[in-house]
Amino acid sequence: MGRANMEQNAMTTFCRVCHSRIRFDAHPDLFDIVTCPECDEAFEVVGLSPIQLDWPSDFGDDDK
Numbered sequence: 382m383g384r385a386n387m388e389q390n391a392m393t394t395f396c397r398v399c400h401s402r403i404r405f406d407a408h409p410d411l412f413d414i415v416t417c418p419e420c421d422e423a424f425e426v427v428g429l430s431p432i433q434l435d436w437p438s439d440f441g442d443d444d445k
């Protein structure tokens with residue numbers, strides 16, 4: 382059996398601090414916390430297609 386051609390939908394995104402590529406072993410859920418392997422910064426998943434990261438909402442508590 383051949384491999385499915387799903388590689389173009391790779392689960393990767395880029396760190397907002399150091400711009401390193403961050404790979405996901407499994408598809409993340411919204412608001413999952415991921416940590417950059419390069420700079421150790423923690424991010425929250427705010428978008429899934431494409432995967433987008435933002436700082437956890439604890440940091441910017443000026444919503445209201």
Ligand SMILES: [Zn+2]
Nearest residue numbers: 396399417420
């Ligand atoms: Zn980083």
